[in-house]
Amino acid sequence: MSERSADSPARPQLGRLLLTGAAGGLGKVLRERLAPLARTMRVSDIAALGDARGAHEEVVPCDLADKQAVDALLAGCDAVVHLGGVSVERPFEEILEANIKGVFHVYEGARRHGVRRVVFASSNHVIGFHRQSERIDATAQRRPDGYYGLSKSFGEDMAQFYFDRHGIETVSIRIGSSFPEPVNRRMMSTWLSYDDLTQLVEKALFTPDVKHTVVYGASANRDLWWDNRAAAHLGFVPKDSSEPFRAKVEAQPPVPANDPNAIYQGGAFTAQGPFGD
Numbered sequence: 390m391s392e393r394s395a396d397s398p399a400r401p402q403l404g405r406l407l408l409t410g411a412a413g414g415l416g417k418v419l420r421e422r423l424a425p426l427a428r429t430m431r432v433s434d435i436a437a438l439g440d441a442r443g444a445h446e447e448v449v450p451c452d453l454a455d456k457q458a459v460d461a462l463l464a465g466c467d468a469v470v471h472l473g474g475v476s477v478e479r480p481f482e483e484i485l486e487a488n489i490k491g492v493f494h495v496y497e498g499a500r501r502h503g504v505r506r507v508v509f510a511s512s513n514h515v516i517g518f519h520r521q522s523e524r525i526d527a528t529a530q531r532r533p534d535g536y537y538g539l540s541k542s543f544g545e546d547m548a549q550f551y552f553d554r555h556g557i558e559t560v561s562i563r564i565g566s567s568f569p570e571p572v573n574r575r576m577m578s579t580w581l582s583y584d585d586l587t588q589l590v591e592k593a594l595f596t597p598d599v600k601h602t603v604v605y606g607a608s609a610n611r612d613l614w615w616d617n618r619a620a621a622h623l624g625f626v627p628k629d630s631s632e633p634f635r636a637k638v639e640a641q642p643p644v645p646a647n648d649p650n651a652i653y654q655g656g657a658f659t660a661q662g663p664f665g666d
Contacts (some may be wrong), residue, residue, distance in 0.1 A: 392561040397475065401595045403427040403467040408590035409453070409495070410472030411427065414435035415510070416568055419470065422587045433462055434473065435487075438532045453491030463498030468506040468594055471495050478514075478535040481665035488540035504557065508593040509548055511561040513579060513605070514538030517655020519614075521578070526616040527563075534606040534655035535662060545603065552601045560593035560623070563615075571631045575656045579612055579640055581606045592623045599623070614654055 406427035410416040412434035421556045424430050424445065425559070431447040432438055441448045453473050463469070473495075474488040492509070499507060517534025519525055533539040541563075548559035565579030567586050581589075585608045604620035607613060609627040617625065631638075644651040653659045 391505060401426075405429040405431055405466045406448075406594075407431045407433065407462065407466040407469045408472065409433050409451075409462075410476075410510070412438050413472060415564075416472050418583050419472070419485065419587065419590060422583075423470065423590065427467070431462070431466060449634050453494060453617055454486040456490075456494045456497070459491070459494035460501060460590050461497045463495070463504055466502065466504050468508070469499060470505060470508045470510075470590060470594070472510045473535065474510075474540070478537045478658050480662075481536045484536040484540045487535075488537070489543055492540075496557065499557050500551065500555050506594060506599075507548065507551075507557060507559040508590055509544055509559050509561045510554060511545055511563045511603070512538060512541045512562050513565050513615075514655050514658050515542045515545065517562055517586040517653055517658055520652060521575075521614060521654055523654075524614055524616055527605070528618045529642065534653065534659040538655065538658065542602075545648045546570070547599075549601045550621045551658040558599050560599050561594060561601065561603045562589060562606045563603065565615075570634050570636060573641065573650065574638060574644055574659060575650050577631045577635065578610055578612045578632075579605070579607055579654075580610055580631040582608050582627075585609075585627040585629050589623075589625050592625050596623050624648070642645065 411420050412433035433449045433451045435452050438448050451458045481499050514534050515531050515538050517538050518532035533542050545561045548561055551557045564582045566576040567581040570579050574652040602620050605615035605617050608629040610631045649659045650656040
């Protein structure tokens with residue numbers, strides 16, 4: 390599914406790579422960083438993306454809830470990094486359109502247009518009701534902590550189904566907390582640096598024979614809750630750690646023992662909602 394770049398023969402390169410959710414927080418980061426991995430980058434979002442950044446980039450606005458628009462979006466693509474959708478806990482009706490219908494539309498478009506690899510931005514909120522005292526791997530029972538987590542759990546099932554039925558391979562990345570630095574005690578365990586995120590997405594795009602692989606997205610933090618041995622074939626070796634930020638984070642007031650941020654891996658997401666009561 391990959392070719393060699395003429396000016397960088399040691400690095401694989403795709404023909405056309407689609408990045409959904411390119412106007413979001415991580416989309417903005419990966420829009421720049423993934424560009425060298427494809428001759429053409431197609432970036433998409435429902436939000437404004439600005440002009441194309443050079444002849445190698447295509448800007449295609451798209452609402453993930455629009456099946457026909459998503460089908461057209463997938464045409465001509467070799468692989469998809471699917472970040473698009475609602476990225477926080479919201480009422481179910483909002484989650485339904487972008488995160489549930491949207492992921493179905495992406496996989497249907499991939500099937501119809503022969504796209505063989507999807508990198509799916511799943512989330513730690515798929516397992517958010519596991520306690521922080523547990524260390525779990527990809528085989529642990531899913532315990533979504535809200536409608537957002539439920540939608541990501543659904544996306545993982547969609548990925549497995551489309552591999553079993555149609556042979557479309559997916560790496561589902563259960564992203565922890567990917568920000569410039571960890572900002573609280575929970576993130577000392579869940580933090581994923583931008584460099585480690587970039588490495589993980591690249592591994593997810595080019596590692597052969599991944600079938601449907603679930604991998605936790607976290608840097609080499611001291612107090613990890615997640616075991617990635619089941620995804621060792623990806624060759625993901627994080628380079629960064631939250632340790633340089635420990636003194637700054639631990640200078641904050643302690644979190645009360647009954648605070649969800651001190652109990653559950655999903656933190657505050659476990660206590661958000663219901664909505665509309």
